[in-house]
Amino acid sequence: MVRRRDVPKARRMVGWFDPQVLAQSAWLVAVSNVFGRHSDSRLIEALATQRQGEFDYGPSSEDFWLDFVCDTGDGWDSTYAVAHHLAAPTLDVVHAGGEQETTRRGRVLVFGGDEVYPYPSRLEYESRTERPYRKAFAGYTDLPDIFAVPGNHDWYDSLVAFSRTFCRPERGFAGCKTHQTRSYFALRLPGDWWLIAVDLQLGSELDEPQARYFQDIAKLLTERSKLIICVPEPRWILEVAYPKHASYTEDAAIAFLENEVFGRRARVFLTGDRHFYKRHENAEGTQKITSGGGGAFLHPTHAPQTHQLRDGFVQRAVFPDEATSRRLAWRNWLFPFLNPYYMILPAFVYAQSAWLASEHLQPDDLTDIGTAFVSTVGAAIRYPLDGMWLLGIIAAFVFFTDTHVRWWRIIGGVSHALAQLCAAFVVGWCAYRFTTETLGMRYASPTQLLLSGAITFPLGGVVGGFMMGAYLFVSVHVFGRHSNEAFSSLRIADYKQWLRLRIDGDGALSIYCIGIDRVPRRWRRTQRGGAPTYVSDDPKASPPRLLDFVRVR
Numbered sequence: 001m002v003r004r005r006d007v008p009k010a011r012r013m014v015g016w017f018d019p020q021v022l023a024q025s026a027w028l029v030a031v032s033n034v035f036g037r038h039s040d041s042r043l044i045e046a047l048a049t050q051r052q053g054e055f056d057y058g059p060s061s062e063d064f065w066l067d068f069v070c071d072t073g074d075g076w077d078s079t080y081a082v083a084h085h086l087a088a089p090t091l092d093v094v095h096a097g098g099e100q101e102t103t104r105r106g107r108v109l110v111f112g113g114d115e116v117y118p119y120p121s122r123l124e125y126e127s128r129t130e131r132p133y134r135k136a137f138a139g140y141t142d143l144p145d146i147f148a149v150p151g152n153h154d155w156y157d158s159l160v161a162f163s164r165t166f167c168r169p170e171r172g173f174a175g176c177k178t179h180q181t182r183s184y185f186a187l188r189l190p191g192d193w194w195l196i197a198v199d200l201q202l203g204s205e206l207d208e209p210q211a212r213y214f215q216d217i218a219k220l221l222t223e224r225s226k227l228i229i230c231v232p233e234p235r236w237i238l239e240v241a242y243p244k245h246a247s248y249t250e251d252a253a254i255a256f257l258e259n260e261v262f263g264r265r266a267r268v269f270l271t272g273d274r275h276f277y278k279r280h281e282n283a284e285g286t287q288k289i290t291s292g293g294g295g296a297f298l299h300p301t302h303a304p305q306t307h308q309l310r311d312g313f314v315q316r317a318v319f320p321d322e323a324t325s326r327r328l329a330w331r332n333w334l335f336p337f338l339n340p341y342y343m344i345l346p347a348f349v350y351a352q353s354a355w356l357a358s359e360h361l362q363p364d365d366l367t368d369i370g371t372a373f374v375s376t377v378g379a380a381i382r383y384p385l386d387g388m389w390l391l392g393i394i395a396a397f398v399f400f401t402d403t404h405v406r407w408w409r410i411i412g413g414v415s416h417a418l419a420q421l422c423a424a425f426v427v428g429w430c431a432y433r434f435t436t437e438t439l440g441m442r443y444a445s446p447t448q449l450l451l452s453g454a455i456t457f458p459l460g461g462v463v464g465g466f467m468m469g470a471y472l473f474v475s476v477h478v479f480g481r482h483s484n485e486a487f488s489s490l491r492i493a494d495y496k497q498w499l500r501l502r503i504d505g506d507g508a509l510s511i512y513c514i515g516i517d518r519v520p521r522r523w524r525r526t527q528r529g530g531a532p533t534y535v536s537d538d539p540k541a542s543p544p545r546l547l548d549f550v551r552v553r
């Protein structure tokens with residue numbers, strides 16, 4: 001039996017609340033938001049590389065298969081579990097009616113965005129994404145062609161590592177061939193279907209070379225051509241979750257593509273970004289599919305609620321179901337244990353707050369907890385450094401609050417900050433009472449201050465961690481907010497899925513959503529065709545199963 005530690009360079013799920021990851025994420029998001037939008041490397045990329053045409057996979061007299069996976073490249077167990085089943089030449093599924101069907105590995109594998117976490121680099125792409133897929137494909141022949149469209153996580157280094165990984169055909173990916181030289185592409189598929197993969201950078205418009213590329217592609221379409229459009233994020237969900245957010249109020253790029261470039265509506269939209277499966281459908285049978293289960297931590301499906309979208313789209317399928325999602329949210333009460341490194345942050349904030357307050361408080365100010373509280377508030381008002389410290393903490397919590405309605409953000413952030421500061425006061429007060437009353441130390445003596453700090457620091461870490469967990473639980477459970485933070489903190493590797501598309505001889509498109517409820521935690525080394533690979537050695541792991549099936553004409 002081979003355990004996780006024996007799997008070479010097996011990566012664990014990203015700890016999104018580890019201070020190092022938090023700091024780096026905040027920095028990269030800020031830098032890419034400030035500079036990324038102004039230094040558009042797609043322009044450089046488009047000008048610097050050779051001309052890219054369409055990629056031709058049609059017509060075909062046989063069934064054509066294509067796999068679509070998003071949000072890969074997190075922990076080994078989840079990423080490899082999907083890659084392992086996706087790489088197998090055939091996979092049997094059972095339909096809702098009991099009918100068994102053999103699906104086939106795609107001739108093409110499309111990575112639909114967020115290929116790596118937490119931020120892109122050559123090393124992270126290699127160890128979190130390419131290595132699992134290389135091991136999964138090891139020993140197989142007739143490997144799929146790989147295409148990839150970048151998500152926001154791929155953009156955090158201005159697409160440098162993404163371009164090197166997916167846009168250099170001479171290099172290949174995980175032993176498979178790559179063809180694209182830009183971050184967007186068009187695939188001509190059998191049955192007059194076209195897969196149009198769009199790069200919207202960090203939520204911006206189409207750049208000019210990309211618009212021209214798709215205008216050239218549009219000239220190749222016939223009147224009967226049908227579109228599958230891959231986009232980096234599900235705006236149809238985000239515009240419901242954040243109705244006041246300017247970025248989501250209109251999808252100008254897609255409207256431009258449909259109305260002005262291709263002159264028709266897409267039959268299917270595919271995306272990831274949110275790490276669950278949801279399929280929405282309108283009366284005409286247009287499908288909007290969010291399929292972000294390729295490896296990254298699970299997002300909740302119950303919050304925000306997306307049963308009805310704009311323009312008559314209704315939710316037809318979801319994985320995992322909302323009851324499961326609601327149940328998993330309770331794990332936030334274990335926040336400090338799931339995110340042990342995070343506790344360093346509240347530990348520092350609580351200890352520093354107590355230290356600053358103690359500088360200006362005399363024993364007369366600390367006769368009882370009520371007097372101490374009033375004195376502490378008075379000190380924060382009188383002394384600029386104390387006041388600035390408190391305002392800084394409040395500002396940080398307001399910034400952290402997940403809403404695009406300004407007054408809600410202020411109310412939520414200030415309430416959370418005040419709750420944390422009150423808890424810091426209580427922890428500091430307990431440390432003071434213990435050192436002075438129980439141990440009889442002289443207040444404000446170096447040893448009393450040191451011991452008090454030594455108590456406040458770990459206690460503050462645990463209490464602050466619990467309060468963050470409680471805040472996230474209430475936010476997602478009651479208000480449908482912080483769905484990202486409330487579940488990234490849980491680092492759930494299970495409930496993974498990907499899409500398998502089949503175009504049959506009639507030109508009908510069938511979409512299979514194949515999922516795994518529980519991914520293996522243990523793997524066994526084995527050989528396939530003389531190449532080393534891994535298979536599950538975890539009896540608790542679930543086999544893949546068909547979660548959803550829809551036919552589009």
Ligand SMILES: [Fe+2]
Nearest residue numbers: 071114273274
């Ligand atoms: Fe994602």
